[in-house]
Amino acid sequence: MNPPPPSFGYADVGVLKKYTCDAVIVGAGAGGGAVAKVLSEFGLNVLVIESGPKQSRFRPNYAHTAKYHMQEGGSMVAKGSTFMPIAAGKGIGGSTLINSALCFKAPDTVLNNWSGILKDERWSANELMPLFEQTARYIGVSKTPKSIAGKNNDLIVKGIKSLGYNGGLAPRSTPRCVGCGICYYGCPSGGKNSVNFNFLSDAHKAGCQIQAEVHITEIHTKTKNNKTYASGVAGKSIDPETGKATGRIEVEAQWVILSAGAIGTPRLLHQAGLSNLLGPAVGSGLHVHPGSTLIGISDEKIEMWKGATQGAYYHPPNMPGVLPHTFSAPPEACLVAGGFLGDSFQEGLSLLPHLCGMLAMVSDKGTGSVGVRSDGRAKISYHFAQDDVDRIKQGLVSVSKVLLSGGAKDLRAPIHGVGIINDPEELEKALKKTSIQDFTLYAAHPMASCRMGNTIEHSVTSSTGETHGCNNLIIADASVFPTSLGVNPQLSTMVSATNIALMLINRIEATQ
Numbered sequence: 240m241n242p243p244p245p246s247f248g249y250a251d252v253g254v255l256k257k258y259t260c261d262a263v264i265v266g267a268g269a270g271g272g273a274v275a276k277v278l279s280e281f282g283l284n285v286l287v288i289e290s291g292p293k294q295s296r297f298r299p300n301y302a303h304t305a306k307y308h309m310q311e312g313g314s315m316v317a318k319g320s321t322f323m324p325i326a327a328g329k330g331i332g333g334s335t336l337i338n339s340a341l342c343f344k345a346p347d348t349v350l351n352n353w354s355g356i357l358k359d360e361r362w363s364a365n366e367l368m369p370l371f372e373q374t375a376r377y378i379g380v381s382k383t384p385k386s387i388a389g390k391n392n393d394l395i396v397k398g399i400k401s402l403g404y405n406g407g408l409a410p411r412s413t414p415r416c417v418g419c420g421i422c423y424y425g426c427p428s429g430g431k432n433s434v435n436f437n438f439l440s441d442a443h444k445a446g447c448q449i450q451a452e453v454h455i456t457e458i459h460t461k462t463k464n465n466k467t468y469a470s471g472v473a474g475k476s477i478d479p480e481t482g483k484a485t486g487r488i489e490v491e492a493q494w495v496i497l498s499a500g501a502i503g504t505p506r507l508l509h510q511a512g513l514s515n516l517l518g519p520a521v522g523s524g525l526h527v528h529p530g531s532t533l534i535g536i537s538d539e540k541i542e543m544w545k546g547a548t549q550g551a552y553y554h555p556p557n558m559p560g561v562l563p564h565t566f567s568a569p570p571e572a573c574l575v576a577g578g579f580l581g582d583s584f585q586e587g588l589s590l591l592p593h594l595c596g597m598l599a600m601v602s603d604k605g606t607g608s609v610g611v612r613s614d615g616r617a618k619i620s621y622h623f624a625q626d627d628v629d630r631i632k633q634g635l636v637s638v639s640k641v642l643l644s645g646g647a648k649d650l651r652a653p654i655h656g657v658g659i660i661n662d663p664e665e666l667e668k669a670l671k672k673t674s675i676q677d678f679t680l681y682a683a684h685p686m687a688s689c690r691m692g693n694t695i696e697h698s699v700t701s702s703t704g705e706t707h708g709c710n711n712l713i714i715a716d717a718s719v720f721p722t723s724l725g726v727n728p729q730l731s732t733m734v735s736a737t738n739i740a741l742m743l744i745n746r747i748e749a750t751q
């Protein structure tokens with residue numbers, strides 16, 4: 240295992256620090272890490288800037304994680320059809336520090352749709368599959384071992400197998416996982432291959448510098464022959480303890496690469512005043528893979544917060560774009576997900592060790608937008624498509640069959656008006672009477688908010704990741720996906736960012 244790369248922190252910035260480099264990358268997550276490795280190994284002088292802390296600070300405590308490792312202190316919320324918290328990580332590793340490491344290749348149909356939209360074969364399934372295989376090997380993806388799966392996953396796998404569904408223990412990038420079940424707080428054992436242990440570590444070996452604890456707020460441009468070019472970025476260093484700005488950083492670079500994530504990248508473009516230059520698609524078309532949860536009760540002691548986080552999945556028959564997988568969370572969140580609040584809180588406490596759970600996530604047709612507030616925080620809206628709501632409900636009915644077949648009973652959902660369920664048909668009937676406003680929701684897969692496409696009216700970048708409106712300004716993170724993905728996005732983000740970085744190298748080589 241590689242050690243995480245060293246980085247500079249806020250204290251190294253002083254009042255003003257200036258850098259000059261070939262390429263500056265904003266954001267040290269899945270996309271930023273992948274680009275940093277490719278460009279550094281090619282020989283460019285690369286600087287990665289990350290707003291999160293220089294060193295990971297993991298503790299099994301939500302408030303602690305929210306403060307140090309979640310963007311905007313874990314307080315991002317999408318408003319629109321309803322109220323939906325949106326999670327995104329920060330630190331050297333970005334969201335991969337706090338994700339549950341499920342790894343799926345993008346479906347062929349999705350990639351071929353992208354290459355059709357983009358009229359560019361370099362995004363087709365045929366072209367990209369070798370890169371998916373290579374990246375999955377590089378980050379150590381393998382099927383969750385039974386020895387660390389834990390009883391929640393065991394129960395789910397039993398249900399999947401007894402129904403003959405296609406699924407089982409899930410592929411995850413956790414080669415040294417000990418099954419402690421707290422991926423969302425950051426991996427305390429070093430068992431998860433977040434990008435600080437691979438892409439960023441290898442980028443550093445190839446000469447890449449990393450400046451943490453700096454939040455970028457400006458993108459600089461210059462004009463040459465009536466064309467606008469990106470020329471650098473600037474921002475402020477932040478003390479992670481106090482959240483206060485301590486100094487200023489200015490970077491001059493030939494290539495400015497935004498990998499700040501599908502919330503962070505459009506937030507920065509708006510804040511930097513580039514939305515007019517880059518067109519109306521900046522921040523639009525946001526997808527989030529919304530979903531909901533069912534909690535069951537088993538006679539057996541399960542302790543659903545133990546074992547591989549999200550270690551099982553299946554493809555429900557005849558439900559394209561619905562992907563159920565394990566729901567696992569700290570005990571307090573399990574109680575909320577099961578609706579054990581108010582009158583039923585005491586009951587929830589006594590049942591807690593016996594709870595088990597699974598969620599149904601959908602590839603969404605609904606969309607949202609990302610803007611910026613006057614204080615620099617993201618302004619997020621999201622509107623559900625009725626088809627997505629219908630498929631979440633169908634997914635939950637399918638999940639109820641799996642949980643009941645696995646040995647659970649008395650299913651509950653964090654959905655107003657749905658009581659205790661022991662029969663999938665009862666659930667279907669109860670869900671028919673609900674609307675999306677009755678659901679308690681949560682989304683952790685923001686994407687497609689600065690999508691690739693062919694025109695500035697409908698997209699932000701071309702199929703090379705370069706923005707239509709500003710030369711040498713490139714986006715390489717989950718925001719460039721042209722559509723919703725349908726599977727957990729970290730692997731596809733790494734592959735997309737690598738693809739974009741390889742295209743940049745080809746371009747540089749062609750001009751040498």
Ligand SMILES: Cc1cc2nc3c(=O)[nH]c(=O)nc-3n(C[C@H](O)[C@H](O)[C@H](O)COP(=O)(O)OP(=O)(O)OC[C@H]3O[C@@H](n4cnc5c(N)ncnc54)[C@H](O)[C@@H]3O)c2cc1C
Binds near residue numbers: 327
């Ligand atoms: C709780 C949770 C669980 C998840 N589980 C899974 C899973 O099991 N499997 C899966 O495939 N995916 C999962 N995901 C999603 C996956 O981690 C992301 O899709 C992926 O990391 C996106 O990569 P990215 O590069 O677009 O953004 P990120 O990885 O989020 O990186 C963006 C980085 O940019 C930094 N940044 C933002 N703005 C600025 C700025 N202005 N200046 C400097 N730095 C900035 C951020 O701090 C962050 O570190 C999960 C996500 C979360 C939050």
